[in-house]
Amino acid sequence: MGNLILILCFFILVGCKKETISVYTVPKEAPQVLSPAAAPQTALRWEALPKWQSQPPSAMRLATYLIPGKSSTCELSIVSLSGEAGGILANINRWRGQLKQSPLSNAESQGVMSHKTFGKLAFLIVNLPASTQSSKGILAAILTGKDETYFFKLTGNQTDIEAARDSFYYFLQKVSLAQ
Amino acid sequence: MKVNHHSIKHFFSSLKLTVLCLVLLMALVFMATIAQIDLGIYFAKKTYFQSLFVYWQATENIKIPIFPGGVLLGWLLLINLITAHFTRFKWSLKKTGIWLTHMGLILLIIGSGLSSYFSQESQMAIQEGESKNYSVSSQEVELVVISEISEKEERVVSIPQSFLTNNTPIRPQTLPFTLTAHQFYPNSKLGMATGSRLTPLATQGIGTQIVVAPLELDKDNEGNNVASAYIELFEGTQSLGVWLLSSGLGAPQKITIKDQTFTLALRHKRFYLPYSIALLKFKHDVYPGTTIPKNFSSHVQINDSRTQEKQDFLIYMNNPLRYQGNTYYQASFGNNDTLTVLQVVKNPSWIFPYLSCGLIFLGLLIHFIWSLITRSQKKV
Numbered sequence: 263m264g265n266l267i268l269i270l271c272f273f274i275l276v277g278c279k280k281e282t283i284s285v286y287t288v289p290k291e292a293p294q295v296l297s298p299a300a301a302p303q304t305a306l307r308w309e310a311l312p313k314w315q316s317q318p319p320s321a322m323r324l325a326t327y328l329i330p331g332k333s334s335t336c337e338l339s340i341v342s343l344s345g346e347a348g349g350i351l352a353n354i355n356r357w358r359g360q361l362k363q364s365p366l367s368n369a370e371s372q373g374v375m376s377h378k379t380f381g382k383l384a385f386l387i388v389n390l391p392a393s394t395q396s397s398k399g400i401l402a403a404i405l406t407g408k409d410e411t412y413f414f415k416l417t418g419n420q421t422d423i424e425a426a427r428d429s430f431y432y433f434l435q436k437v438s439l440a441q
Numbered sequence: 442m443k444v445n446h447h448s449i450k451h452f453f454s455s456l457k458l459t460v461l462c463l464v465l466l467m468a469l470v471f472m473a474t475i476a477q478i479d480l481g482i483y484f485a486k487k488t489y490f491q492s493l494f495v496y497w498q499a500t501e502n503i504k505i506p507i508f509p510g511g512v513l514l515g516w517l518l519l520i521n522l523i524t525a526h527f528t529r530f531k532w533s534l535k536k537t538g539i540w541l542t543h544m545g546l547i548l549l550i551i552g553s554g555l556s557s558y559f560s561q562e563s564q565m566a567i568q569e570g571e572s573k574n575y576s577v578s579s580q581e582v583e584l585v586v587i588s589e590i591s592e593k594e595e596r597v598v599s600i601p602q603s604f605l606t607n608n609t610p611i612r613p614q615t616l617p618f619t620l621t622a623h624q625f626y627p628n629s630k631l632g633m634a635t636g637s638r639l640t641p642l643a644t645q646g647i648g649t650q651i652v653v654a655p656l657e658l659d660k661d662n663e664g665n666n667v668a669s670a671y672i673e674l675f676e677g678t679q680s681l682g683v684w685l686l687s688s689g690l691g692a693p694q695k696i697t698i699k700d701q702t703f704t705l706a707l708r709h710k711r712f713y714l715p716y717s718i719a720l721l722k723f724k725h726d727v728y729p730g731t732t733i734p735k736n737f738s739s740h741v742q743i744n745d746s747r748t749q750e751k752q753d754f755l756i757y758m759n760n761p762l763r764y765q766g767n768t769y770y771q772a773s774f775g776n777n778d779t780l781t782v783l784q785v786v787k788n789p790s791w792i793f794p795y796l797s798c799g800l801i802f803l804g805l806l807i808h809f810i811w812s813l814i815t816r817s818q819k820k821v
Contacts, residue, residue: 281601283613288713289574290595343632 305440306342306405306412311429314338329429331422338430341413350375350404353413354388357402360417362395378403380434385414392420399423401430407439453524462518465509469495472508481660483580491557511557519550535815538808545800552793560788563712564772569779572719572744576767576785578710582668582688586616587704602710605670617699619675623683626655628666631689641685642671646694648685670707712785716745716765721753725778737771739781756783 310316310327317326317337324342328335354374355365366374376387385403392399399420405412414437416423416430452458473489480488489495490511496504509517526543530536563576584600598613605622612619624642632652634641639652653669669687673680676698684694686707693706722740727733738757743750743764754762762769766787773782 281603283601283604283611284599285596285613285615286599286713287590287594287596290589290593 305407305410306340307438307440308340308433309436311433329416329418329426331418332425334419334422336416336418336422336426338433339413339415339417341415342410343413350386353404354390357388357390357400357415361390361393361398361400363390363393378431378434380431381437383434383437383439385434401427403430403434405437405439450524450528453520454528455521456525458517458521459525462514462521466511466514466518469508469511469514479660484660512554515550515554515557519547519554522547522550535811538804538806538811541804541807542801543804545797545802545804547797548793548800549797552790552797555790555793556788559790560786561712562787563710563785565718565769565783565785566775567718567720567739567741567781567783569720569723572717572742574717575711575713576783578712581710582707583710584620584622584670584672584686585704585706585708586613587693587706588701599710602668605672610675616703617676617701618681621673621675622670623673624669624671626653626669628656628658629669629687629689630654630656630667631669631687643683643685645682645696646684647690648683651685653685653687668707672705712787714765714767715747716743718743718769718783720781723774723778723781725774737774739771739783741769741781756781 306324308325310325311329314327314329315335317328324340326340327338329338351366351368351371354371358365374389376389378385378387383405385405388400388402388404390400390402397419398417401416401423403414405414414430414434416426418426469489472495473485476489477485492510493513494506494510495508497507499505522543526540526547530540530543532540563578565573565576567573581602583602584605586598586600588596590596596615598615600611600613600620602625604611605625608621608623610619610621630653632639632654634650634652639654641649641652643649643651648671653671656667659665667687667689669685669689671683672686673683674696675681681696681698684696684705686694686705688707688709690706693704696703696705719742720739721742724736724738724740725734726736726738728735736757738755740753740755741762743752743754743762745751752764756762756769756771758771761771766789768786768788770784770786771781772784774780775782
């Protein structure tokens with residue numbers, strides 16, 4: 263019996279592979295631009311237009327691009343959120359809050375929404391033009407996937423948004439969802 | 442405690458032990474094969490072959506060993522073979538074949554143990570025109586705290602995933618703060634707090650706007666798992682807040698303590714290399730007139746600053762790149778054929794199976810020839 267206990271102790275000592283905290287020095291990494299291929303956890307696939315400038319990712323965004331407008335640039339952000347992501351109205355009012363505009367009721371929100379089909383996908387387009395409170399406006403497209411909702415939000419001065427609108431719609435034509 | 446050396450020697454050199462180990466190994470392989478359907482290959486290997494025992498999870502905190510694991514059986518078989526080899530077999534010329542065969546078997550088991558302990562598999566995804574100096578594990582994550590050393594270098598403190606699951610303080614010596622992981626989810630879904638029924642648990646950083654829903658681990662597509670953790674930082678006894686770190690967040694978060702800025706992130710575990718690999722061109726050829734893939738190939742260039750050399754190489758199916766102990770296989774691709782995904786295998790004990798098969802073959806051949814000669818002489 264004593265022999266058996268000794269033998270078991272020996273195996274327990276040699277059988278355990280302990281992990282440890284490691285410290286090392288590496289070359290500094292340039293901020294990575296997240297591309298669809300680097301975010302395999304999402305089914306969304308897209309293709310940025312040639313003149314669009316990729317930006318380093320920030321939390322929750324799949325990608326960020328700067329799009330040339332009439333006088334300056336617009337920012338396009340692509341965000342994926344689980345399920346219904348809080349609902350369309352909640353997100354519209356969150357964007358209106360970012361533009362310093364007052365929230366809309368359900369009935370009022372119908373006036374800023376329209377449905378468009380690009381390629382094989384149906385998008386809900388939300389148009390929040392600039393107002394006296396802010397010179398910035400938002401043009402957004404919402405795509406409902408199987409388990410996620412995708413938001414393509416174009417933010418910038420109203421004139422730049424108008425100049426970038428066609429590019430934005432062309433971009434949406436190329437968006438697809440992997441099976 | 443008195444140790445009876447004779448009974449230990451008798452126990453370990455016993456033929457009954459050999460048979461018992463082989464039978465238990467067969468049962469283990471059978472169980473692991475069935476379990477692999479639900480667990481996936483990686484977790485089946487870890488649960489059945491890379492552990493001392495196979496455990497039954499009685500409660501959340503209690504695991505009971507119910508069957509010997511691959512590590513225990515491997516050790517028992519190895520010690521049994523070595524002890525029997527040197528106690529039961531008295532060497533003579535006519536037993537050379539048996540000796541060599543047994544040596545080959547011993548080498549095979551040693552090799553499989555070393556391989557299990559030291560081998561490492563990871564992936565390297567490289568976009569055309571870019572280069573990478575690290576590969577990434579698709580199964581494990583690490584919590585990293587990064588600080589700048591100079592304009593060109595940074596220090597990385599890497600905390601393994603196993604430290605995040607037991608809610609005890611983590612005290613890396615090189616950091617002016619300690620960490621405690623309150624929650625760790627191997628797979629999760631992130632969502633905006635607005636309009637959600639869940640409440641953000643983080644008190645600092647971007648996590649104050651995000652809610653986390655735990656999910657079942659996706660064992661079929663390990664790269665799709667989004668690991669998340671709630672980490673509380675302490676400077677001495679003072680809490681610096683609870684932070685949400687997740688591999689699903691697009692960018693790391695920063696904290697400044699004692700005039701030094703630290704970057705916090707939870708990311709897939711990285712294995713850094715002393716050289717970099719650049720993808721010059723990825724090609725996806727199809728048979729003419731069809732969409733049937735004919736060939737996938739990656740034209741890469743190794744840039745080794747230690748030797749100042751640049752080497753070009755074409756990686757394609759059945760033609761991996763072997764460099765500095767790593768083997769790079771063409772595994773996958775993406776992003777409209779502009780991204781290559783290489784499987785990186787590091788196995789320092791790769792030569793053992795070849796040596797052992799060679800020894801076993803030689804031993805059996807010698808034994809066969811000797812037996813043939815002996816019988817022929819007896820007949821004469």
